[in-house]
Amino acid sequence: xxxxxxxFLTITGISFTxxxxxNSLKNYYHLAANGKTTSTDKFGQLIPDPDRILDLPKGWQYxxxxxxxxxxxxxxxxxxxxxxxxxxxxxxxxxxxxxxxxLSPNSPYGVKGSANDKYDPIxxxxxTTLILDKNLNVKQEFASLAGTNRNCSxxxxxxxxxxxxxxxxxxxxxxxxxxxxxxxKKHGYNxxxxxxxxxxxPNPLIEMGRFRHEAxxxxxxxxxxxxxxxxxxxxxxxxxxxxxxNLQKGGVLEALVIEGMSKIDTSKNxxxxxxxxxxxxxxxxxxxxEDTLRxxxxxxxxxxxxxxxxxxxxxxxxxxxxxxxxxxxKGQIFRYNPAEETIALFAESPGAExxxxxxxxxxxxxxxxxxxxxxxxxxxxxGVTPEGKYYKLARNAYNNSEFAGVCxxxxxxxxxxxxxxxxxxxxxxxxxxxx
Numbered sequence: 001x002x003x004x005x006x007x008f009l010t011i012t013g014i015s016f017t018x019x020x021x022x023n024s025l026k027n028y029y030h031l032a033a034n035g036k037t038t039s040t041d042k043f044g045q046l047i048p049d050p051d052r053i054l055d056l057p058k059g060w061q062y063x064x065x066x067x068x069x070x071x072x073x074x075x076x077x078x079x080x081x082x083x084x085x086x087x088x089x090x091x092x093x094x095x096x097x098x099x100x101x102x103l104s105p106n107s108p109y110g111v112k113g114s115a116n117d118k119y120d121p122i123x124x125x126x127x128t129t130l131i132l133d134k135n136l137n138v139k140q141e142f143a144s145l146a147g148t149n150r151n152c153s154x155x156x157x158x159x160x161x162x163x164x165x166x167x168x169x170x171x172x173x174x175x176x177x178x179x180x181x182x183x184x185k186k187h188g189y190n191x192x193x194x195x196x197x198x199x200x201x202p203n204p205l206i207e208m209g210r211f212r213h214e215a216x217x218x219x220x221x222x223x224x225x226x227x228x229x230x231x232x233x234x235x236x237x238x239x240x241x242x243x244x245x246n247l248q249k250g251g252v253l254e255a256l257v258i259e260g261m262s263k264i265d266t267s268k269n270x271x272x273x274x275x276x277x278x279x280x281x282x283x284x285x286x287x288x289x290e291d292t293l294r295x296x297x298x299x300x301x302x303x304x305x306x307x308x309x310x311x312x313x314x315x316x317x318x319x320x321x322x323x324x325x326x327x328x329x330k331g332q333i334f335r336y337n338p339a340e341e342t343i344a345l346f347a348e349s350p351g352a353e354x355x356x357x358x359x360x361x362x363x364x365x366x367x368x369x370x371x372x373x374x375x376x377x378x379x380x381x382x383g384v385t386p387e388g389k390y391y392k393l394a395r396n397a398y399n400n401s402e403f404a405g406v407c408x409x410x411x412x413x414x415x416x417x418x419x420x421x422x423x424x425x426x427x428x429x430x431x432x433x434x435x
Contacts, residue, residue, distance in 0.1 A: 042368075042383060042391045043430070053424070055395040060430030065138055066099075066130060068423020069109075072141040076112040078128065079103060082418035082425060084153030084215065084360060085405030086162050088195040093134040095409050096195050097416060098144060098162040099425065100151040101125055105172070111146045118147025119202035120172050120185040125151045127164050127193050127200075136414065136427045145200045149187045152230065153310060153360055153404075155216035158223075159245045162193045163205075165213035167230050169291040186210065188291065190227075192247060207250035208239045209286045211293045215360070217311045217318055219338055226336070228308035228320050233265075235297045236305060236320070236336075238280055254280035255297035256336075258343060263298050266345070267306035267325040267332075275342040305334070310372070314363040319346060321358040323374065331358040333369070347384065354390055355382055360404050365412035366432040372417070374402035381406065381417065398424065 043057040054062050068080040081102040088096040103110050103124040110124025127145040130138055145151070145164055152167035169188035175181070188211055189204035214230040223244035227237040241251035258264055259277040281300040283293065298304065306325035311318060318336045325332035330349035336342070349355035356375030364370050369384040370393060379402055381394040396403060398419055405418040405425075415428045 042385060042389070043393065046392055046395050049397050052397045054426060054428070055397045056428065057393075057430065060428065062426050062428045063136055064424055065132065065136060065427050066141065066423075066425040068421075072128065072143075073138075074142040076143060077109055078141065078423065079107075079109050079111050079124070079126075080421060080423040081107070082420055082423040083151065083404045084164070085407055085416060085418060085425070086154070086156040087407050087409050087416065088156075088160060089410045090131055094139070095132040095134075095136075095414075097130040097132065097425070098164075098193055098195055099128050099130065099405060099418065100154060100164055101128065102150050102152050102167065102420075104150055104168070111143045113143055113146025113199065117143075117199050117202065119191070119204065120147045120149070120187070121183075122172055122174060123147045123149050123185075123187075125149050125166070127151060127162065129193075129195070129198075130425070132427075142198060144198065145191055145193045145202065147202055148191060152213070153215035154190075155218065155225075155311070157192075157218050157245075158220045160195050162195060163216050163225075164191045164193055165215060165227075166190070167212050167214060169210060169212060186287075186289075188212065190216065203248060205247050206287050207253060208247070209237060209253050209283070209293055210288060211291060214309045215311045215320075217313045217320075219313065219318075221316075222338070224338070226311060226318055226320075228305075228311050229294060230307050230309055230323075231294060232306055232324075233294060233298075233304050234306070234308045235294045235302045236308060236334075237297075253283045253286045255283060255294075255300070255302035256343070257281055257301040258303045261303065262301035263304065265304045265306075266334075267304070267322065267329075268327055270332075270345050272345050272348065275340075275344045278336070278341050278343050306332075310358070310360040312362050312369075319361065319363070319369065321361055321371070323357045323359055328352075330375075331355050333358065333361075333371075347388070352376070356380075358382070359402060360406055362406050362408065364415075364432070365408060370406050370415075372403035372406050374404075379403055394428065 046055040079101040083100040083102040085099045107124040111126030129144040131140040150168040172185040193200040214228040225239040236256040242249045307323040311320035322332040326348040333346040335346040358371040359374040360372040371382045379396040383393045401421040
């Protein structure tokens with residue numbers, strides 16, 4: 001299937017993906033699931049970077065467009081802990097990047113905002129927005145969500161916003177300005193950040209659930225939002241909004257159940273390449289005082305996944321990672337089909353030398369999954385071809401911090417990714433069709 005520029009523009013971003021031929025996806029799934037794990041130098045071997053920032057294949061280039069600790073155009077310091085990220089189209093061929101900062105209240109630097117801008121006055125997390133010209137120069141860089149905790153990943157919506165997810169369920173208890181009344185702020189929510197605004201209103205999307213959120217992806221056909229949870233005993237969630245583009249109106253929150261396998265733990269000895277039918281159970285207490293939402297789901301038979309993290313949508317299906325799932329405890333990728341209501345274990349890492357703790361992921365415009373590693377040693381961007389072959393697309397030569405926030409520009413020509421700490425955002429380009 002040819003990839004049209006129009007279709008790619010419609011679905012680019014951290015949680016949206018490029019068009020890829022359905023037959024190729026099926027072929028990838030069968031090969032990977034049958035255990036034929038092989039490696040390839042699809043784009044050639046990685047060449048050591050003389051600047052010791054990013055090793056890439058021969059002929060490929062990168063540019064560091066943002067550093068944690070430097071100044072933004074709004075005068076504030078760029079916060080560290082660069083995590084999930086997405087791209088949007090701006091005016092005059094501009095590229096808009098919205099980027100998470102996974103910061104806790106005790107962080108020395110945070111996302112700055114006025115008292116009215118911050119959801120919680122003591123919280124340091126949130127998002128920043130970068131506006132780039134067509135030559136990848138930063139024209140503006142500013143805070144766009146403030147007062148939230150540990151904004152890990154998120155997802156892009158079809159209506160041009162970023163859903164930023166809190167991977168934290170703490171509760172703040174602070175005194176008001178008169179030091180008389182106690183203000184209670186619960187965390188563990190999603191927040192919507194419009195790509196075209198300077199500062200988002202910090203309104204939690206409560207009915208999407210209170211838990212350790214990781215990432216979301218939207219089904220553009222139905223408007224349903226699928227959510228991952230970063231816990232060793234996490235669940236996989238679906239939110240059916242009352243109004244497609246007005247998430248503040250609320251909706252129905254559900255958890256996935258694998259038929260005939262009530263409360264199955266999918267992290268060990270789970271069968272590869274076996275489609276299982278699923279159903280969904282509705283959750284009642286979506287805003288619990290404690291981090292107990294998954295327990296309600298599991299009492300109703302919901303499947304258990306080990307550290308659900310990145311999720312992306314491609315050609316009618318969702319792919320999500322379980323960072324430490326699998327017999328080797330080095331990662332799994334599941335595939336869920338909403339039209340057929342089936343799920344299958346798409347691939348499983350046989351060991352750290354192949355794939356080490358996959359986190360964020362995206363389907364590339366050239367038809368391969370691109371995975372960010374968050375492992376224990378060297379960190380790579382790992383590509384997986386439609387034939388089920390793994391390859392190293394890039395290496396973090398700067399330090400051993402994880403990659404995060406991988407996404408593509410709206411035209412598919414530039415890939416963006418973060419080095420989490422101390423915080424670098426990089427633009428990468430090369431001949432995607434080589435190999």
